[in-house]
Amino acid sequence: MSVLIKGGRVITAADDYLGDVFVEDERISLIGESLDVQADRTIDASGKYVLPGCVDPHTHLDMPFGGTVTIDDFESGQTSAAFGGTTCHVDFCIQAAGQSFGEALETWHGKREGRSLIDNGFHIAVTDLREGGTLEELAALPDQGVTSYKLFMAYKGALMVDDETLFKTMEVAAETGALVMVHAENGDAIDVLVKRALAEGKTEPRYHALTRPPETEGEATNRAIQLARVAGCALYVVHVSCKEAVDPIARARTEGWDVHGETCTQYLFVDYSFLERPDFEGAKYVYTPPPRAKENQDVLWSAVRNDVLSVISTDHCAFLWDGQKTAGKDDFSKIPNGGPGLENRLQMIHHFGVREGRITLNRMVELLATNPAKLFGLYPRKGTIAVGSDADIVIFDPGRRVTISAATHHSRSDYNLFEGTEVEGSPEMVLLRGQVLVEGDELVAQAGVGQFVKRARFGEELKPAHAAAAS
Numbered sequence: 154m155s156v157l158i159k160g161g162r163v164i165t166a167a168d169d170y171l172g173d174v175f176v177e178d179e180r181i182s183l184i185g186e187s188l189d190v191q192a193d194r195t196i197d198a199s200g201k202y203v204l205p206g207c208v209d210p211h212t213h214l215d216m217p218f219g220g221t222v223t224i225d226d227f228e229s230g231q232t233s234a235a236f237g238g239t240t241c242h243v244d245f246c247i248q249a250a251g252q253s254f255g256e257a258l259e260t261w262h263g264k265r266e267g268r269s270l271i272d273n274g275f276h277i278a279v280t281d282l283r284e285g286g287t288l289e290e291l292a293a294l295p296d297q298g299v300t301s302y303k304l305f306m307a308y309k310g311a312l313m314v315d316d317e318t319l320f321k322t323m324e325v326a327a328e329t330g331a332l333v334m335v336h337a338e339n340g341d342a343i344d345v346l347v348k349r350a351l352a353e354g355k356t357e358p359r360y361h362a363l364t365r366p367p368e369t370e371g372e373a374t375n376r377a378i379q380l381a382r383v384a385g386c387a388l389y390v391v392h393v394s395c396k397e398a399v400d401p402i403a404r405a406r407t408e409g410w411d412v413h414g415e416t417c418t419q420y421l422f423v424d425y426s427f428l429e430r431p432d433f434e435g436a437k438y439v440y441t442p443p444p445r446a447k448e449n450q451d452v453l454w455s456a457v458r459n460d461v462l463s464v465i466s467t468d469h470c471a472f473l474w475d476g477q478k479t480a481g482k483d484d485f486s487k488i489p490n491g492g493p494g495l496e497n498r499l500q501m502i503h504h505f506g507v508r509e510g511r512i513t514l515n516r517m518v519e520l521l522a523t524n525p526a527k528l529f530g531l532y533p534r535k536g537t538i539a540v541g542s543d544a545d546i547v548i549f550d551p552g553r554r555v556t557i558s559a560a561t562h563h564s565r566s567d568y569n570l571f572e573g574t575e576v577e578g579s580p581e582m583v584l585l586r587g588q589v590l591v592e593g594d595e596l597v598a599q600a601g602v603g604q605f606v607k608r609a610r611f612g613e614e615l616k617p618a619h620a621a622a623a624s
């Protein structure tokens with residue numbers, strides 16, 4: 154199957170030009186000003202942007218968490234992603250207590266099998282090095298294409314690890330070339346604050362934020378940075394929400410340390426006041442780190458503009474408000490932490506980032522596709538439009554007006570973090586390795602088309618499939 158995409162405005166992290174893109178055998182094989190080639194299908198992209206498929210390095214599909222399981226499985230979550238212009242994501246495979254990493258990965262592969270609509274890789278979330286996985290097993294994972302180790306410095310009594318586990322994992326990463334990712338909050342201090350608040354009868358959703366002050370995120374971010382320096386590994390700080398965490402990352406990058414960070418769409422738009430919404434509506438915004446004081450949003454925009462933060466992910470961790478979040482009606486600590494977001498990242502960042510002049514189109518592509526692909530061993534197969542790259546392509550209509558709503562989104566969640574927001578600019582067609590996934594409002598592909606991607610080690614390139622086979 155060959156596809157010719159004609160006359161679009163091709164935008165990568167570096168380029169912006171009018172051109173034709175020819176796709177053969179799942180990959181981009183020609184790019185030119187006016188290509189004279191026969192194709193099985195020709196798509197007129199005049200007036201549209203031709204963007205690389207977005208890459209989301211932070212999602213939680215079909216994940217047991219907070220006494221329940223996230224409401225989007227691989228099929229519904231990836232459908233939501235596809236409609237939002239995301240064609241590849243890296244999901245967290247969580248090691249259950251006592252489980253080996255191999256067992257955890259087998260479980261997660263089972264979750265995606267037959268349900269996949271886009272490509273994905275896995276990070277391994279290390280929770281237990283005492284009775285479950287061993288350091289030797291961890292060291293072998295990059296050979297299976299699992300090239301990032303995630304550690305939670307919070308969620309005491311559940312996913313949280315101590316500094317010994319964190320540091321030993323960092324040392325393994327320094328040896329194997331994996332990237333260490335941290336959820337950086339001081340889980341011990343937060344646990345004290347949560348128990349005290351509950352003992353004082355403070356049960357409403359807003360106490361989720363009031364018991365996780367930004368200093369606890371700043372402290373853990375700095376601790377992880379310093380430990381990574383001692384271990385000699387590369388570090389990636391997930392879901393940065395506030396100035397207290399941006400500052401140590403900015404310092405690290407100024408010093409030339411191998412430290413990288415992301416924020417998520419919601420931190421740029423949702424602030425602490427959302428948690429105060431009446432009638433338990435605040436529970437919709439209970440995710441971790443929590444929505445912060447509004448002034449942090451300017452700090453985050455500035456950080457993504459200046460490359461202190463290199464990625465905007467979604468941390469898609471969707472629950473039902475009515476039926477799952479309600480577990481915490483009388484106790485904020487029982488509200489499952491997380492929210493939906495896979496579908497609206499590109500729309501929100503394009504409208505409020507690019508249209509409103511906060512970032513350029515090139516920077517948008519860099520933040521949503523190229524940088525996540527580079528940092529997570531997917532580039533140049535993913536994250537750009539280039540000869541040899543997978544033909545993961547978004548035909549984006551910059552004039553298409555959409556009102557974001559749970560009534561029309563494809564996540565199974567019964568609410569949307571950006572409900573009622575009007576945006577101008579939305580994907581019109583989405584291709585995965587040359588196959589049309591989404592056309593207008595229709596999903597035209599069948600579950601099963603997505604592939605598991607074995608990622609390269611940090612700092613290494615993922616060769617296009619044909620080149621890897623030939624070498």
Ligand code: URP
Nearest residue numbers: 336440441468470490491
């Ligand atoms: O609230 C969140 N972010 N839920 C997902 C787990 C995590 O901490 O990333």
Ligand code: ZN
Nearest residue numbers: 336391392441
């Ligand atoms: Zn987290």
Ligand code: ZN
Nearest residue numbers: 211213468470
């Ligand atoms: Zn997360």
